Amino acid sequence: xxxxxxxxxxxxxxxxxxxxxxxxxxxxxxxxxxxxxxxxxxxxxxxxxxxxxxxxxxxxxxxxxxxxxxxxxxxxxxxxxxxxxxxxxxxxxxxxxxxxxxxxxxxxxxxxxxxxxxxxxxxxxxxxxxxxxxxxxxxxxxxxxxxxxxxxxxxxxxxxxxxxxxxxxxxxxxxxxxxxxxxxxxxxxxxxxxxxxxxxxxxxxxxxxxxxxxxxxxxxxxxxxxxxxxxxxxxxxxxxxxxxxxxxxxxxxxxxxxxxxxxxxxxxxxxxxxxxxxxxxxxxxxxxxxxxxxxxxxxxxxxxxxxxxxxxxxxxxxxxxxxxxxxxxxxxxxxxxxxxxxxxxxxxxxxxxxxxxxxxxxxxxxxxxxxxxxxxxxxxxxxxxx
Ligand code: RM4
Ligand code: MN
Ligand code: MN
Numbered sequence: 001x002x003x004x005x006x007x008x009x010x011x012x013x014x015x016x017x018x019x020x021x022x023x024x025x026x027x028x029x030x031x032x033x034x035x036x037x038x039x040x041x042x043x044x045x046x047x048x049x050x051x052x053x054x055x056x057x058x059x060x061x062x063x064x065x066x067x068x069x070x071x072x073x074x075x076x077x078x079x080x081x082x083x084x085x086x087x088x089x090x091x092x093x094x095x096x097x098x099x100x101x102x103x104x105x106x107x108x109x110x111x112x113x114x115x116x117x118x119x120x121x122x123x124x125x126x127x128x129x130x131x132x133x134x135x136x137x138x139x140x141x142x143x144x145x146x147x148x149x150x151x152x153x154x155x156x157x158x159x160x161x162x163x164x165x166x167x168x169x170x171x172x173x174x175x176x177x178x179x180x181x182x183x184x185x186x187x188x189x190x191x192x193x194x195x196x197x198x199x200x201x202x203x204x205x206x207x208x209x210x211x212x213x214x215x216x217x218x219x220x221x222x223x224x225x226x227x228x229x230x231x232x233x234x235x236x237x238x239x240x241x242x243x244x245x246x247x248x249x250x251x252x253x254x255x256x257x258x259x260x261x262x263x264x265x266x267x268x269x270x271x272x273x274x275x276x277x278x279x280x281x282x283x284x285x286x287x288x289x290x291x292x293x294x295x296x297x298x299x300x301x302x303x304x305x306x307x308x309x310x311x312x313x314x315x316x317x318x319x320x321x322x323x324x325x326x327x328x329x330x331x332x333x334x335x336x337x338x339x340x341x342x343x344x345x346x347x348x349x350x351x352x353x354x355x356x357x358x359x360x361x362x363x364x365x366x367x368x369x370x371x372x373x374x375x376x377x378x379x380x381x382x383x384x385x386x
Contacts, residue, residue: 006341007309010270011347014243014305015281017061018294023048024383026284033286035368040380042069042204043080048370054361056298057353059180063083063089063137063280067339068383069286074130082238089280090177090239091128093121096141096185104142107155107191114162122164128174135278138163138181143186143193145231155189155191155374160204167205175208177278179218182198194218195227202236210238213283215265215354216249224261235369240269241282242301251284253293255300262300263336266290266308275364289367291367295357299344306340 023045024276025034039045042064049062051269062081081088084157096107096116105107105117124136142159145152147148169174180198181190195211202209212233215224231237242254243264246356254260279301283294310333319328345355361367 003310003312007306008310008343008347010093010304011306011344013350014058014276015061015279015304016059016137016298016301017063017278018049018298019053019065019092019280019282020045020049021065021092021383022281022283022285022289022294024068026286026383028286028320035290036376037367037372037374038290038380039350039370039373042071044277044374045069046077046080046084046086050086051131051291051361051366052294052298053086053353055295055347055350055354055357056302058302059261059298061086061087061089063092064131064133065092065094065193066120067094074127079132088133090137090278091124091131091135092137092139093124093376095120095205096139097365098310101148103139103144103172104155105140105276105335107140107142107158108294111319114158118162118165121162122169125166125169125171125174129171132174135175135177135239136166137177137179137280139181139212139214140192141185143188143194145186145188145191147188149188152189160201163201163209167209170208175210175238176202177201177210177212178206179212179214179217179241181249182219189272195231199231199234199236200310207235210236210277212241212278213237213238213243214243214249216241216243216245216251216282225264225268228265232238232268232274236278239278239280242297243278243281243283248350251282253283253285253288253300254281254297255304256296259300260336261303263307264332265303267311267332270305270308272313291366295361299357300313302344302347306344307335307338309337310338310381311335338353 021041025032025038027033039048046062053059095101100113106114108114178201180192180194180197182193198211244252244254244257246257281297316328316331347353
């Protein structure tokens with residue numbers, strides 16, 4: 001197979017999870033903006049996810065968030081996913097909205113609150129089993145705002161203890177993905193602030209605990225592609241939450257602010273001998289149309305991956321071996337400058353999707369049809385809008 005054929009076949013196998021919570025109402029710290037046609041429940045969120053997959057051919061799974069996506073009978077949700085031609089992605093517990101968690105969840109100073117948090121995590125393990133999901137994706141809002149507010153070492157002990165309980169209850173087919181975030185909502189000391197803090201926890205827990213990298217969760221200027229290499233070489237890179245940011249955890253469309261960084265990340269994710277980890281979009285589209293934003297996000301991921309697949313790895317290794325600093329750099333730039341849009345369009349068509357998914361979305365009038373059937377604005381349950 002030629003390099004191009006190889007790239008084409010790898011690109012066709014790209015598999016992105018879109019987030020149920022990215023379809024519902026969301027907002028800034030200041031307001032939640034309601035959009036006409038927004039899904040009113042998890043079944044309609046799944047319907048939107050299916051539309052994104054139909055258009056792009058590359059978004060075959062949907063990540064779920066509980067209790068936002070809670071239903072009386074999980075079998076009904078499983079059936080709905082099947083009917084829509086989607087798989088269930090990671091299950092994301094929610095330990096950041098209940099007033100009990102104001103001072104933390106699994107690190108909270110009070111035993112009662114920690115027990116409640118652990119019980120929710122265990123419930124999510126059960127839900128995942130019922131839905132056939134293979135991952136718990138954990139993000140904790142835990143941390144402190146003022147020095148002296150709580151004992152940092154004790155918080156670390158509580159965290160390990162609580163997660164130890166959850167890990168022990170995890171069935172074979174599920175893994176724990178442990179996300180970290182430097183800042184927000186705690187601003188003095190976040191309990192899992194960086195990849196190192198998460199990695200240490202994962203190493204204590206066991207092989208099925210791995211780190212999840214969210215692109216909005218680092219200090220400015222952090223070299224994410226190097227984190228991919230470090231975690232990858234320890235076998236601990238569990239997954240990615242894609243989005244883009246300018247300043248903080250902005251959750252903008254992936255690749256919209258810094259497409260070059262996204263390309264560099266994919267260069268490491270797709271390096272020879274590496275298997276792609278779980279790839280999920282984690283975004284909140286506050287001012288842009290949601291389905292359209294998700295489609296564009298998938299397209300940006302396809303293009304970044306395609307460019308990374310076109311890197312001439314032999315030429316790169318040769319230049320590196322000869323200490324040809326700018327020669328090696330040029331190999332990367334060559335791939336980055338390639339117009340991969342025709343390649344991506346070809347692959348999408350082969351997958352039974354659309355050469356131009358955004359045009360197809362507009363022509364189908366999906367947004368208008370949903371606004372008609374689902375109604376206009378007004379807060380709905382499940383998600384930030386509730
Ligand atoms: C957090 C984090 C989590 C996501 C929530 C909604 O900042 O990225 O992954 O579930 O936001
Ligand atoms: Mn995230
Ligand atoms: Mn985030």
